[in-house]
Amino acid sequence: MTPWQQQPSDRLIPDRVLLWNTAGWILFGLLPTAGGVLDRSPARQYWMFGLLALVAVCHTVTLFRPPGRFLNRRVHLGVLALVLGATSYLLDGGAAFYVVSLPQFWFYTRTPRDAVASSGLAAALTVFGGTLGQGWSPSFGTGNTVATVVAYAVGSGLGLWLHRFIGQSNERQERLTAELVLTQEELALAHQRQGAAEERERMAREIHDTLAQGFASIVVLAEAARAALTTDPERSAHQLASIEQTARENLTEARVLVGSVPVSGVAPGSVATTLRRTLDRFAQDTGLTVTAELPDIDLDQRTRVALLRCTQESLANVRKHSGASTVGVVLGEVPGGVELEITDDGSGFVVAESRGFGLDGMRRRLAELDGELTVTSSLGDGTRILATLPTPGRADPEGTR
Numbered sequence: 001m002t003p004w005q006q007q008p009s010d011r012l013i014p015d016r017v018l019l020w021n022t023a024g025w026i027l028f029g030l031l032p033t034a035g036g037v038l039d040r041s042p043a044r045q046y047w048m049f050g051l052l053a054l055v056a057v058c059h060t061v062t063l064f065r066p067p068g069r070f071l072n073r074r075v076h077l078g079v080l081a082l083v084l085g086a087t088s089y090l091l092d093g094g095a096a097f098y099v100v101s102l103p104q105f106w107f108y109t110r111t112p113r114d115a116v117a118s119s120g121l122a123a124a125l126t127v128f129g130g131t132l133g134q135g136w137s138p139s140f141g142t143g144n145t146v147a148t149v150v151a152y153a154v155g156s157g158l159g160l161w162l163h164r165f166i167g168q169s170n171e172r173q174e175r176l177t178a179e180l181v182l183t184q185e186e187l188a189l190a191h192q193r194q195g196a197a198e199e200r201e202r203m204a205r206e207i208h209d210t211l212a213q214g215f216a217s218i219v220v221l222a223e224a225a226r227a228a229l230t231t232d233p234e235r236s237a238h239q240l241a242s243i244e245q246t247a248r249e250n251l252t253e254a255r256v257l258v259g260s261v262p263v264s265g266v267a268p269g270s271v272a273t274t275l276r277r278t279l280d281r282f283a284q285d286t287g288l289t290v291t292a293e294l295p296d297i298d299l300d301q302r303t304r305v306a307l308l309r310c311t312q313e314s315l316a317n318v319r320k321h322s323g324a325s326t327v328g329v330v331l332g333e334v335p336g337g338v339e340l341e342i343t344d345d346g347s348g349f350v351v352a353e354s355r356g357f358g359l360d361g362m363r364r365r366l367a368e369l370d371g372e373l374t375v376t377s378s379l380g381d382g383t384r385i386l387a388t389l390p391t392p393g394r395a396d397p398e399g400t401r
Helices: 015-035 042-064 071-091 095-101 112-134 138-227 233-257 271-286 301-322 357-368
Strands: 289-293 326-334 337-344 372-377 383-390
Touching: 015 042, 015 095, 042 071, 071 095, 071 112, 095 112, 095 138, 112 138, 138 233, 138 271, 138 301, 233 271, 271 289, 271 301, 271 326, 301 326, 301 337, 301 357, 301 383, 357 372, 357 383
Parallel strands: 289 326
Antiparallel strands: 326 337, 337 383, 372 383
16 A cells, blocks of 8 residues: 555544644634735625635534544535635735645645645645736746745645654554554463462462372371281271371362362361361371470461461471481460471481472462471481461560560
8 A cells, every 4th residue: 555545544633733723724824814805895805704704614613523524624625725716816816825724735634645636726726816816927926826836845745754754653653552462462371371380389289288198198007007907906997097087188178179168178276276186196197206385376377277287298207208206396476476396306307408399388388478487407316397477467475574
């Protein structure tokens, strides 16, 4: 599509530009033209005032009609061209009025070709009207004609350049808009992928801390029950009961994970009660000695769940890796938060060489609540796990004394 065939938008020219042009057209076009006929005959004055009123009404209708209707614009430009020719006849020249009116032929046409053609017709009528009114003479003809032709040539060149410049600007704007839309779509897709990855990571952590630990406990208990089935039936019965209870708890956790129950699998109540029940189960299943200091601290649900998961993961590591005989658990308040310390007298490990999912999962879980996990261990010296969580809104226990 060539520049001559491009269809500009109805809103290509801002309204404020049209209003400023109208003000200039009235001040420097209509009013001087009306004043120029005051010293002429009454007949010419009546004709001039009537023509100016007609073109003013046409311009007003064109300016305030809804965009997209070009019929009234064509009518206005036709009337304007005729009025320019008539006023040039009545005043014996009208190059100045033509110059002031020239922008309208570019504002109210669809294409540059229409603008060049309509403004050329207006220029021809202006020259013809002035020549008809006074006749051709070197002094008049040259001045009026040259001024009109020069104005037409300069206006056409400037209009074509502006149309090309505006067209390129619109193309750049459309291209940037398209790039912005594409970037927004890519960003939304990236956020969606990030959210999916975070959800997968959360699900993996929940499964590891709940179902996987439960299944591991069931396997250990089943092996022990099978080994003691003939030698210690009573102990096997206790282990089978633990297997059944663990399986039921895993079923509850599975329902929580798939969303079939509305709340966490951790029952409401004191964090001390929840942890003590977990420690009792652990001691019963493993036969290890467990000591606990669990004061009754009122905590929100998310904090209670985080402390319970840390406890479950730590006890699972003790069972699988440490070879410990004694486990100690201490829960306590600190200024602005709560601490959970879990120690064992097992074989220990080198913390820097640990690559397990469990410790990393505990760190991430605590970090989501602005908490921190500290792991202290060395070969032969056991392990110390310290989980620290803030408790916003709770009073400093030492500050209340």
